[in-house]
Amino acid sequence: MSDRSPFSLTRRGLLAGGGALVVTVSLARPLPAQTGGGGGARPSKPAPGSLAQTPRLDAWVRIGTDGAITVFTGKAELGQGIRTALLQVAAEELRVPPAAITLVTADTARTPNEGYTAGSQSMQNSGTAIRAAAAQARTLLAEEAARRFGAPADALGFADRRVTAPDGRSLGYGELAASLDLTVDVPPDAPLTAADRLSVMGRPLPRVDIPAKVTGGAAYAQDLRLEGMLHARVVRPPSPAARLTALDAAGVEAMPGVAAVLRDGNFLAVVADKEYRAVKAMRALAAAARWEETATLPGDTPLPDLLRGLEREVGTVDAKGEAGAIEDGPRSLRARFTRPYQLHGSIGPSCGVAVMGEDGLTVWSHTQGVYPDRKAIAEMLRLPVERVRVIHTEGSGCYGHNGADDAAADAALIASKLPGRPVRVQWMREQEHAGEPYGPAMMIEAAASLDGNGRIDRWTFDVWSNTHTTRPGGAGALLAARHLAEPFPAEPAAMQITPAGNGDRNAIPLYAIPNTRVLWHFLPDMPLRVSALRSLGAYANVFALESMMDDLALLAGADPVEFRLRHLEDPRARRVVELAAERFGWTGTASAPGFGHGFAFARYKNHAAYLALAVELSVDRGSGRVRMTRATAAIDSGEIVNPDGIRNQTEGGIIQAMSWTLFERVAYDDTRVTSVDWASYPILRFASVPDRIDVHIVERPGDPFLGTGEAAQGPTAAAIGNAIRAATGRRLRDLPFTPDRVRESTATG
Template structure:
């Protein structure tokens, strides 16, 4: 008999009451440690719960991310909300249904197998009586530990495209944390230098306090905030206040001509993180290098938080990805017990990893702690671009050879990068403001996630069947700018490099790029997404290059354990690269909400296109210079291509993570399409008009 797989969420949170409460008649509240970041997880988890409980969506309320009531599931990250969070929800709800069904059988004096369930009402054809989840509560201990259930969920709601419940609030201006106010609150704004970790060289606090709109100035070593009752007046005052402070860099910023030169100039720690197979003699060798720059989160709405310090208790509202990890770091920063800190999740304006949400939560909490009043702290656009963690730059070198049969027999990938994971919840305190205040915390020593998940080396191990494969990681702890998790982590650049290299090898061997990939794949699901992609994008029907248009493809399986995604890009090359159409084929196993999945893939494609064509953080000796949309443009609505997503639904298979599967295949598809269009191989991102011109000049 196959052993029962108990998800980590249940192991860490074994009590039923942590997941489900029945306090309102006719309603069940589902508590989850996974939070809504715009990815549609809230409705998907509700669909899973409804099928397991035998109720309808209008009978279920969702509360995600509240440290006072709910399971600790760490961070909502890594495309794990459905395959792990959903697994936990399903197990908890099936167990609840089973114990309530047994109680119903006892109450109705019938055998358990005679019980029927509809909309939370238990009945039996052998009795004219009924009972419900709510009427049976007195018979059960809902604090008991969750165990295995012999029941199977129905498939009434899972697989349906049910609309998200948060749309109405967001469209009406009440759905975001930015829209929330609490009684008696004051507004606050931070004043920081051109990088988040700047130090204050001089400040005239009295002059700031005299500015119109400023009621308080909170200053503690390198932490500086202005506070007032009117947000608009405070924004004006903040700009004027900058003339009364002078910042200095905590350390000089390393300068270099490009990412390759920058990363190779820094000290790192080298290790072989993967080695498999035996090298064979190679007849054709090829080697190439690829890179990506620092990338900002660049959410359209800046980070925001609310905090209230009263009677020794800290209450914080945040759009963090992890309420429990944030609570842990706040408790350490303020020297409080965990019970003295409550963190409640509210929706932000899009979250793609470790952005400024946690830092602004500390900022709000510290000001409230100092003043004893509720505080609403919102960062400015400049704060967001200079103070929040960035996606780390990476350099990837691939060297490979093929045997006499044209198969890759020796594959060597080396990469250089910084930490992709400096979130709260680990050792020390990972909150910017906590490093800046008097008597504050020391900045923890950066580390990175090990494989199989990986940080900078996520997806650095190829899914392809190579006779020999080796991956070496040069981890560079000391980054020029602060880095942490950004959507897909190292997967974006590693798949860009890998999939570009596969095209280059196919070109050397005069083999079709799709056929070359299929030749090296034994995973039938990987083969299926590529073959479906070839069909929908007309890969086999494309004609000769016309010097203007190009069709390219990219493929990957996120983390080599999550969802599969193959992407084709049709581009037009003139002074700029215009992406005319994107096709994507995905396989994520059982699809909980098809519309939600397609939204996720579309969003991932658009963001990855923006990274690929436009985004790059710039700095000089004085600090970060890309502080506004003018210096850090993102893709415009007018530049978004037609996107066509095809889903291979496998209801017999477990659900796989989908939120980050498109990130890596997109730049590869665009880069490969560029080569097909004009014969220029682009290996360094982003593919801006200036860089495109440089590629052309270098190839002349």
């Protein structure tokens, strides 16, 4: 990976593009929104996707005079296959094979600022922008070729990066591009390829990120090696409130290969010439450090009591009709559900690499937001933001705000003290488990009643939750910045109720219910550090909501699938529910004693992908072990770019949510997090993977992209809970469904 060494590149050289048509580019939106090269009124149609913030064509697509095509995205490859899908989108509109395109992903020196890669929005935002930009670039090529050929633009053909006239004459993209100005805005109505003429989109394409991963190649930030690189390890405070009171580092400084021992307040690190020497020195430095610890963690406080005690504000997420307090009665239900703090559980602990060069600081990170991370690192180091460059490099394990930004900050801080030498910081497993931001604990109290026709007439849903995002941003989001002698405090959390949702994500039922009230009981204080974990609050909220739907179906004497359809008016929602039930062979009853079938549905964020899921599982009453044997999902993600990618993401989402639902829970006492390895924080192993997962995709040619990556989390938890209920007759409402909890529940049933 020496081609990424900063020593052979400069910002000016990077922006020049080495012979590309465009040698300077502004990624910021100009004040007057323009189409083409001239002025004029703003277009009446809104710019699609990320074009609204970055309308310039050359920010997305560039064509060199040699015909080389480069496409840029501010989104990052996290393992979701976005590189492959974006290549397909661009290739479709440029009429070239995907392999003919070089794709540059999130890099603050080269790509648009698209914020975070989060919320299943990469295709909605970046995919839509790239498709429109590529379509406009093709249009400009065609217009220039038509001018030269004296032929109608719609009579021209495209192949092998050449435009061909009806009489056989042809011109290469590079020849045409030399006469074009691509420093123009992409019009909102750029002419996209019609759905019935697609040849690249909608077809499976092997993921371009997979070969290196399965062959042991250089695939991750953890694999990055730069010439002259030093290895660093950080000695973390043993608990959140620990304070370093004494340190005798002389013995560590004398160890072989040690280049430096760095201390700034509670930030403590060692740098060595080789990685294992850094590990040995870290352990010696930890033994030489003395910390004063303060008990700040919840200890054995029951989760409901903890969350109620942290409530400081209540916000109304939704209110419709007359949904006051629901009285207990024969046609009403009331239940409480909890979700514990949970880890990202990244298989590869976080890693960051940085070098302080003459032009400034360059950082390689698997952050999900290179621009926000750059801002936070610059603030921490008190550098002008333009002197910091952050390049996304894929990490081994992600989907949310794990330790990536913190490892990048560690590397940046250490590299700033050792200018000219690349510094690699690799976290240890116990540091990742104890130091990363967790998915927040949550509690939901739901109540509902049925009318005389077996339909839900009243619904209340109360959510207790922290914020689900403390990403950078500000320097206070970074552990290293918090630990300095002059620390940057964490920004105070604020409740924000938006259509996309946060802790309240998917708390509003998509079902037709005349009287509803949804409240978010906001917890600004965080006894454990928390932030975004895949799907945010949707995982717990859909689990609670869909568990209630099953119990209400039972109360109404209805089949769970039919009961959902009874309350669904959206035809696309009905379609995935019907398709999943049909392909699963839903009958409402399991095939044998000890087995249970469960069903669940959600539209992610209530405006993204639709997903319905049916599962079959067995419950061993003696051991409490739950074994899912098969799962059938139906998903509607809008227009399909890569069907294999949609299946991959849905299958992976089901498996990850299975792990959360059956195994995962952060453990702590009153001072320290104690689940610091895979023994104390178990995750799903291969033996527990279902025998079969089938994913059926609803085709929606021409429809907007809806995103896929987070659609399965909530429905998986609910479907598992509903299947356990069917198998045992007992409803489990506290996640995870560990063997002990299942055994205790069935023993009292």
